């Protein structure tokens with residue numbers, strides 16, 4: 001089974017690329033951001049708690065997101081024969097360790113971590129532009145800055161973790177959607193077949 005992890009700073013385009021990867025490799029997609037926003041939209045007690053973090057640009061606590069993810073993993077694994085792409089998870093070292101353990105226990109180890117790299121200036125530009133149409137409460141300048149800061153301190157360190165596991169690959173996230181997708185498929189293609 002192909003288990004792809006796609007990572008990168010907010011605005012790097014991982015959601016767009018995930019959709020293309022899903023289509024090409026016929027795998028299941030799970031975006032933790034989408035999952036959390038759905039929970040918020042349902043205005044459950046849990047959703048209200050989650051919203052306090054998202055709207056400030058902070059990460060939802062590890063124990064909470066790990067629990068939510070593990071609840072979805074069995075369904076995800078059992079409804080696919082080809083694989084899964086996780087978009088936005090793991091985002092901290094604790095999440096990475098928990099994920100590796102969960103996937104190993106299910107005999108579906110992670111295959112590759114694709115890190116989509118985009119310069120900070122471009123990220124801010126893209127997110128502000130998205131904010132004009134997305135209606136996302138976290139796409140405003142103040143929250144974007146916080147999300148980038150959180151990305152540098154909490155998420156960036158997981159790249160060395162995946163480098164040590166020899167599963168890490170960095171992809172240039174500048175260019176057209178098609179160009180970036182081609183760079184990604186060059187990394188994934190050798191893993192399928």
Ligand code: ADP
Nearest residue numbers: 010011032033034054058059060065088089091
């Ligand atoms: P972006 O990559 O643009 O920040 P996402 O949709 O991936 O967008 O995430 C939006 C928000 O959802 C994050 O800022 C964070 O608050 C929350 N979130 C998503 N994934 C995780 C995760 N794995 N751990 C903790 N919080 C998360």
